[in-house]
Amino acid sequence: MLIDMSTSQSGAPAEQAPPTRRRHDDAPDTIALFTRLAALEDGPERDILRDELVTAWLPMAHRIAGRFRDRGESIEDLKQVAALGLVKAIDRFEPDRGAFESYAVPTITGEVKRHFRDRMWALRVPRRVQELRNKVRVARRELTQTPGTPEPSVADIAAHTGLTEEEVGAGMEALESFSTLSLDAELSADDDGYSLADTLGASDASFDTVVDREAAKEGLRRLPERERAILYMRFFEDMTQSRIADQLGISQMHVSRLITRSCARVRDDVLGQRGSRRDAGGRSVA
Template sequence: MLSDMSTSRPGTDVRPATSPGRSHDDAPDTAEAFTRLNALEDGPEREALRDELVTAWLPMAHRIAGRFRDRGESLEDLRQVAALGLVKAIDRYDPSRGAFESYAVPTITGEVKRHFRDRMWALRVPRRVQELRNKVRLARRDLTQSPGSPEPSVAAIAEHTGLTEEEVAAGLEALDSFSTLSLDAEVSADDDGYSLADTLGAPDGSYDIVIDRESAKEGLRHLPERERAILYMRFFEDMTQSRIADRLGISQMHVSRLISRSCARVREEAMGRRQGRTARD
């Protein structure tokens, strides 16, 4: 890993800066080393010097990564991203265009910001949730500034921010909710291939039957008793129109017309109720 590189080899001038113009102790004096690096051809010597420069400037990269802590990413991951930005800065730096620090800081910062941008929420979330997330993040940072401070409890964050514990819980959940999860993601460590998609229910036609029955109930109640009886005999007792006609003492043609008219009335009332419900929603 980039953060585990060894210290400089003997003879390489990579020393902490003593110039009063520098603002941080983690900005070593590596001007001579960069001049040498720029003059070397690709090969083992250049690779070794490049690694030494990475090691020398790594504390600065870690400091920049620390600015972005408590935003939903582990500090170790942020340090790795910052180290990647440092490597890019070293590879692209031109010593003739000014101090390395002036070039490296925006390069590393941009790499970390790009990491967050790539991991931002894939779905639009309410502004209120984003506000809660930011308040909780800042509160956690304030409450853990002292070395060795324990992770603050929900109650402590709520007291610090003036939020309710439910709001703090929502903010904490949002801290780790940047990206969506694939339905192909496995939900267990076993090699059974059980994925998140396997936990989702399949379409069930029985729900449509329930909806249709509930929609038809009111229309059936409004039918005359004889028409309700005809529909019951036809659709529940599975009687033919001729048998219904014989039982009621009417013609088969009349039974057919009554069934058609009754079904139309029930259908119209059911559709009217559905449209009215949709309009209200």
């Protein structure tokens, strides 16, 4: 004879047992320990009890750290970060506010996420841009789940996420900011391959020459005409002092003295101009 277990002996439907919250194997029963911890003042006894709680809940912290494996950080480092989050959760937990696991899981998860946000980026990227990057990354994965699906366009990602195309562009640029290439990284697989360093420009020393010439112009204009002519012949026409002396009908020694004196006057004039600008602006413009 079959018995209907859904009804009581009186024929009324049996009251169903309330669903129980699933507990993980790494969620120990430490309510009594937390109650004792909350009642203790700072001291050796509290430190010992705190260490006992950390040891009891550490497997849970390691489980949470395992969710973030294969994201560019070693699992051991992630476990250390999760353990730090666990310690913070234990220190801040109030036993009369509910179950510790419900409080600790988001606390530890947030600590690990902050680690990725603040420590793992090769370039410092604003948090808003990091969030855009994550949305774009998830959207690209969702839009290419079907094999053979072409790479989604900016417009496709914008329509999928509700972002503007400008925001999608910022998120896609941030995808390249999580890690950097070495300057020795090969950019070509050909026999005549080149590295990233080969594509970088070098400082042009001619810029310093341009600055010096512009700075000396005013001082040169203030020189007497004969001294300007001597400097022009010496430094622009590459004439020797002897040839300049023969052309002007003076001694080579006199030409040498005029060149030295003219250069000193121009140099003093440039330095005087820079000193005036520094005094007026409160800082050096050199």
